[in-house]
Amino acid sequence: MLNNDSPGSPLPDGLQAKLDLVLEAHDYDATQIVGILLDAQELNELHYVPEPVSYYLAERLKMPVSGIFDCLSFYSELSDKPRAKYPLQVCSSIACRVNQSDSLASVLKELLGIDFGETTYDGRFTLEKATCFGACDRAPALRINGQVYGPLHSREEIATLLRGLD
Amino acid sequence: MENFAFLTQNFGRYDTASIGSYMNVGGFQALKKAVNMDGEEIAQLIARNKVKGRGGAEYDMGRKWSQARAVQGEHKVIICNADEGETTTFKDRELIKNDPFNLIEAMIIAGWAMGADKGFIYMRAEYACLRPLLLNAIRQAKNYGFLGTNILGRGFDFDIKLYSGAGAYVCGEGTALIRSIEGKAGRPRMKPPFIKVSGVFALPTCLQNVESLSLVPHLLLDEEGRYAAQGTEDSVGTKLVSVAGNVQKPGVFEIPFGTTVREIVYGLAGGLPEGQELQLIQFGGASGKAAGPDILDCPYTYEDLRSHGVMVGSGGLAVVDKRTSVLDFLRINQDFFSEESCGQCTPCREGNLHIKLILEKLSAGTATAEDVRLMKKIARVMSMSSLCGLGETAQNTLLSAMQVFPEVFEVTERQTGGVAL
Ligand SMILES: Cc1cc2nc3c(=O)[nH]c(=O)nc-3n(C[C@H](O)[C@H](O)[C@H](O)COP(=O)(O)O)c2cc1C
Ligand code: SF4
Ligand code: FES
Numbered sequence: 001m002l003n004n005d006s007p008g009s010p011l012p013d014g015l016q017a018k019l020d021l022v023l024e025a026h027d028y029d030a031t032q033i034v035g036i037l038l039d040a041q042e043l044n045e046l047h048y049v050p051e052p053v054s055y056y057l058a059e060r061l062k063m064p065v066s067g068i069f070d071c072l073s074f075y076s077e078l079s080d081k082p083r084a085k086y087p088l089q090v091c092s093s094i095a096c097r098v099n100q101s102d103s104l105a106s107v108l109k110e111l112l113g114i115d116f117g118e119t120t121y122d123g124r125f126t127l128e129k130a131t132c133f134g135a136c137d138r139a140p141a142l143r144i145n146g147q148v149y150g151p152l153h154s155r156e157e158i159a160t161l162l163r164g165l166d
Numbered sequence: 167m168e169n170f171a172f173l174t175q176n177f178g179r180y181d182t183a184s185i186g187s188y189m190n191v192g193g194f195q196a197l198k199k200a201v202n203m204d205g206e207e208i209a210q211l212i213a214r215n216k217v218k219g220r221g222g223a224e225y226d227m228g229r230k231w232s233q234a235r236a237v238q239g240e241h242k243v244i245i246c247n248a249d250e251g252e253t254t255t256f257k258d259r260e261l262i263k264n265d266p267f268n269l270i271e272a273m274i275i276a277g278w279a280m281g282a283d284k285g286f287i288y289m290r291a292e293y294a295c296l297r298p299l300l301l302n303a304i305r306q307a308k309n310y311g312f313l314g315t316n317i318l319g320r321g322f323d324f325d326i327k328l329y330s331g332a333g334a335y336v337c338g339e340g341t342a343l344i345r346s347i348e349g350k351a352g353r354p355r356m357k358p359p360f361i362k363v364s365g366v367f368a369l370p371t372c373l374q375n376v377e378s379l380s381l382v383p384h385l386l387l388d389e390e391g392r393y394a395a396q397g398t399e400d401s402v403g404t405k406l407v408s409v410a411g412n413v414q415k416p417g418v419f420e421i422p423f424g425t426t427v428r429e430i431v432y433g434l435a436g437g438l439p440e441g442q443e444l445q446l447i448q449f450g451g452a453s454g455k456a457a458g459p460d461i462l463d464c465p466y467t468y469e470d471l472r473s474h475g476v477m478v479g480s481g482g483l484a485v486v487d488k489r490t491s492v493l494d495f496l497r498i499n500q501d502f503f504s505e506e507s508c509g510q511c512t513p514c515r516e517g518n519l520h521i522k523l524i525l526e527k528l529s530a531g532t533a534t535a536e537d538v539r540l541m542k543k544i545a546r547v548m549s550m551s552s553l554c555g556l557g558e559t560a561q562n563t564l565l566s567a568m569q570v571f572p573e574v575f576e577v578t579e580r581q582t583g584g585v586a587l
Contacts, residue, residue, distance in 0.1 A: 139410060
């Protein structure tokens with residue numbers, strides 16, 4: 001089935017049009033595949049690129065789908081598996097670690113009842129470790145869907161932030 | 167400390183969404199001047215100011231431009247490296263956010279000077295919020311005829327495209343970055359061929375950091391030599407540093423070279439938190455080197471830092487106080503490389519794994535002297551035989567720490583299986 005003529009299952013209504021807009025914004029340029037996949041995965045509530053989407057993009061960009069799969073597995077910001085609605089990314093690099101990012105992580109674990117790599121039962125949150133995302137002046141920093149929050153010290157602040165999502 | 171703004175002179179002075187506003191503060195004057203100069207003259211201007219690349223490798227920038235000019239090719243490429251993946255490094259973020267048009271102007275000037283017709287900006291996904299700003303700047307520059315064909319009537323064509331990374335530190339390395347721009351996974355390749363001869367789409371390519379490029383328009387317009395009057399003989403002018411970790415006011419600061427580390431950490435960055443004592447400072451991010459408190463009175467210059475066993479590198483300073491032990495610091499740093507190694511070559515893939523394990527043993531107090539010796543050996547092998555710069559520099563911090571803090575690596579040998587050293 002690794003053939004561009006067999007796009008697997010059909011795309012849900014409306015998604016195709018949205019993907020076409022993403023493709024257009026990148027001039028249907030296959031070299032921009034990384035940017036295209038980043039945008040495409042944001043069309044999905046669970047922030048990932050489902051297999052039929054990969055096949056569709058490969059077809060429209062006239063590129064082998066294996067190239068897309070290679071990118072999906074190589075780049076840590078891309079995912080071919082469903083994540084949560086709110087992936088919580090705790091920075092685990094030096095500026096954040098020496099500013100008690102471990103306590104930030106403990107508070108999150110306790111509030112949500114999950115550990116790193118786990119998802120809450122309702123699929124709303126996953127807890128992930130990230131390497132430095134360039135917000136070291138806001139350490140300890142947390143990133144949720146590209147948005148940076150920090151410095152986050154008090155339990156109260158963290159709880160309010162989680163409640164405020166949605 | 168008085169604030170000397172050269173690289174940051176446009177910060178806050180214009181509306182970053184408007185080319186008209188940029189032109190009101192002198193925007194594109196440098197380009198107009200440049201197109202009446204020979205490219206080699208521009209390269210010489212950079213060389214006279216002894217500018218070294220600001221991405222980490224400290225390569226002589228004027229020389230790089232002369233070399234790029236000398237390469238023959240119908241099409242040539244300039245890439246702006248905005249991947250800024252080094253830890254505690256966020257100066258390029260500030261340059262793009264506060265002065266996006268200057269970067270665009272700088273790239274056009276570089277295109278002119280090197281005879282390139284294609285420009286790419288490769289920006290990390292983490293800075294996605296800055297994409298609209300750059301895309302808008304590119305669009306407006308195009309509308310005003312500063313990009314496109316026959317720019318300023320000089321028969322010079324140049325265009326800029328923005329590419330996005332997706333969370334891979336290794337993509338800041340030249341050959342990996344190029345593969346990423348080609349729409350592939352960013353795995354580094356062997357050199358040669360060097361990218362100046364065969365880079366993106368096999369075209370001659372010049373890769374330059376955001377800060378390095380941003381300096382050029384200002385240098386071109388600096389007729390009184392304000393820049394050259396700053397700094398020392400070998401480290402001319404100013405530099406952006408980003409300071410983070412255990413400091414009260416983390417941030418990006420423009421300093422004249424020669425400012426002491428103490429002035430940076432205690433003056434500009436507000437010093438350590440109340441009652442805390444300095445353990446170490448790591449210069450240049452995860453691939454940089456560490457020094458103890460005796461670095462404080464060292465002037466921040468290429469030559470002085472080097473003689474103290476550290477480097478300017480990416481311009482980042484990670485300040486660590488005594489609440490974090492040297493070993494914990496090293497383990498955090500090692501986690502970064504264990505995560506970011508692409509795993510393609512053996513020294514880096516296996517070396518990072520084994521050093522991580524030995525550091526864990528040291529922390530747990532179960533390491534032997536043989537483990538420590540092995541760790542040092544692996545670190546050296548990695549720096550000599552890894553395929554790319556990531557593996558070559560991954561153990562810089564460890565090796566420097568072994569020099570500065572030998573006591574941390576002293577192991578009391580147990581009786582059984584004791585190894586004679
Ligand atoms: C693993 C690795 C990551 C790098 N990351 C960056 C980066 O994020 N930004 C950067 O400008 N240079 C980075 N560099 C250095 C570049 O490869 C290159 O030397 C630099 O962009 C050249 O520009 P410059 O001479 O203006 O510094 C990295 C190098 C390596 C080996
Ligand atoms: S040195 Fe490390 S990052 Fe570079 S190619 Fe080898 S495994 Fe990949
Ligand atoms: S160290 Fe956490 S964002 Fe840089």
